[in-house]
Amino acid sequence: MLSRSLYLILVILVAYTIAEGTNTIDLTPDNFDSIIDGSKAAFVKFYAPWCGHCKRLAPDWDTLGSTFSKEKSVVIAKADCDAHADLCGRFDIHGYPTLKWFPKGSLTPEDYEGGRDLEELTTYVSNKSGAKGSKKSTISSVVTLTASNFENIVKDENKNVLVEFYAPWCGHCKRLAPEYEILASAFANENSVVIAKIDCDEHKDTCSSYDISGYPTLKWFPKNDKSGKLYEEGRDVDAFVNYINRNAGTHRDRNGGLTASAGRIEKLDDIVKKFSSSEDKPSLIKEAEEVVASLVGEGISDAKYYLKAMLNVRDVKDFLLNEVARLERMITSGSLSNNKRDEFTRKKNILSAFSS
Numbered sequence: 001m002l003s004r005s006l007y008l009i010l011v012i013l014v015a016y017t018i019a020e021g022t023n024t025i026d027l028t029p030d031n032f033d034s035i036i037d038g039s040k041a042a043f044v045k046f047y048a049p050w051c052g053h054c055k056r057l058a059p060d061w062d063t064l065g066s067t068f069s070k071e072k073s074v075v076i077a078k079a080d081c082d083a084h085a086d087l088c089g090r091f092d093i094h095g096y097p098t099l100k101w102f103p104k105g106s107l108t109p110e111d112y113e114g115g116r117d118l119e120e121l122t123t124y125v126s127n128k129s130g131a132k133g134s135k136k137s138t139i140s141s142v143v144t145l146t147a148s149n150f151e152n153i154v155k156d157e158n159k160n161v162l163v164e165f166y167a168p169w170c171g172h173c174k175r176l177a178p179e180y181e182i183l184a185s186a187f188a189n190e191n192s193v194v195i196a197k198i199d200c201d202e203h204k205d206t207c208s209s210y211d212i213s214g215y216p217t218l219k220w221f222p223k224n225d226k227s228g229k230l231y232e233e234g235r236d237v238d239a240f241v242n243y244i245n246r247n248a249g250t251h252r253d254r255n256g257g258l259t260a261s262a263g264r265i266e267k268l269d270d271i272v273k274k275f276s277s278s279e280d281k282p283s284l285i286k287e288a289e290e291v292v293a294s295l296v297g298e299g300i301s302d303a304k305y306y307l308k309a310m311l312n313v314r315d316v317k318d319f320l321l322n323e324v325a326r327l328e329r330m331i332t333s334g335s336l337s338n339n340k341r342d343e344f345t346r347k348k349n350i351l352s353a354f355s356s
Contacts, residue, residue, distance in 0.1 A: 023065035025077040029087050035075060041129045042075040042102040043121075044109070048082050051096040052236070059178035060118040067122055067133040073104070074129040101128060117174040141184035145198035147206045153194060154221050160248040161221040162231065162240070164197040165207050170215040176235055183240045186256045189338040192223070192298075193248055222247060256338075263346030264353060265299060267291045268306040272353045281314050305350055313354060324351050 025035060027044065036042050045061055047054040065076040081088035081096065091100060091109060100109035101124075114120050126132055145153060145163065154161045164180060166173040184195035200207035200215065210219060210228055218231035220243075233239050237254045244250060251262035271288050278284055288310060292303040312319040327348040331341055 023062050023069050027077050027079040036102050038105050038107055040073050041104040043125055044100050045078040045097050046081050046088050046093045047097040054097045057097055064121050071131040074131050141188040143194055143196040145196050147203045150206050155226045157223055159194050160223055161194040163219050165200050165212040165217040167201050167215045173216045176216055179237050182237045186252050186254055190250055258345045263302045263349045269353045285310055305347055320354055
């Protein structure tokens with residue numbers, strides 16, 4: 001049996017385990033009372049995984065946790081009320097997200113009724129706990145536009161550009177900011193897409209030239225039309241990603257990876273479907289060569305890989321099985337650059353056409 005002292009050490013270690021990929025402590029019925037015990041202040045988010053407001057708050061809450069992660073006087077935590085309904089019931093939680101402050105020396109929480117943007121949350125924690133925190137600087141993938149660079153970036157005929165026209169004081173703009181950052185990260189490795197923003201308080205003339213009267217206003221500037229089309233679809237990451245993929249011909253998911261359709265070319269897919277069972281492979285290879293020769297611009301390297309794969313499938317035993325396994329190992333190894341990971345994902349997608 002464990003000694004009492006060793007048991008307590010293990011309890012403490014488990015209690016302070018930080019959830020994978022986050023900077024905040026996940027609270028459960030097993031660890032709640034050992035963490036929220038009055039020995040230090042705690043700021044707790046009670047949430048539900050399906051809650052839209054909770055999802056929008058999540059990036060800022062994680063950053064808040066990072067900001068105060070080295071402070072010994074305060075804990076930033078969260079509790080999943082779907083998974084732990086009884087725990088949340090102890091504190092009369094009826095809506096999500098509900099934020100509560102547990103002062104040092106007390107087990108009775110105070111309701112937080114302030115703003116939900118990162119600056120206000122950080123100021124609140126600093127004022128209540130006396131801790132200053134150390135905010136980690138992050139590199140934004142959102143391009144900042146000004147009056148001097150707007151034309152060069154937005155009017156570039158090689159780029160599809162989504163522009164957020166915003167004002168710093170605008171509450172809706174602040175709520176959009178975390179989603180917009182995720183969107184920009186998702187397309188950071190897509191050379192043909194730019195996610196940008198311009199401060200209309202600072203650059204009034206530029207914004208007025210595009211008839212901006214409310215904030216945030218989003219406009220889409222595709223390669224072939226630089227007049228600026230009003231974006232009128234959803235303002236969550238998935239809606240943005242679907243819109244850009246549909247209008248820019250890209251194949252990104254919300255995490256920046258490529259979807260299963262990336263690299264695929266319909267005309268070559270049709271040829272490949274016949275290839276494996278056909279006895280006349282030379283004629284199908286010739287047909288594929290003609291398709292490749294007719295293509296121009298983007299997709300040439302993908303088309304050439306179809307040809308290479310066809311030759312290997314014909315000549316090399318177990319090529320498909322071995323090559324797919326090799327590509328999968330490399331993609332998941334974590335050792336590839338973003339460009340290489342995209343390249344190998346496209347190749348893997350193309351090989352899947354041979355078995356579909």
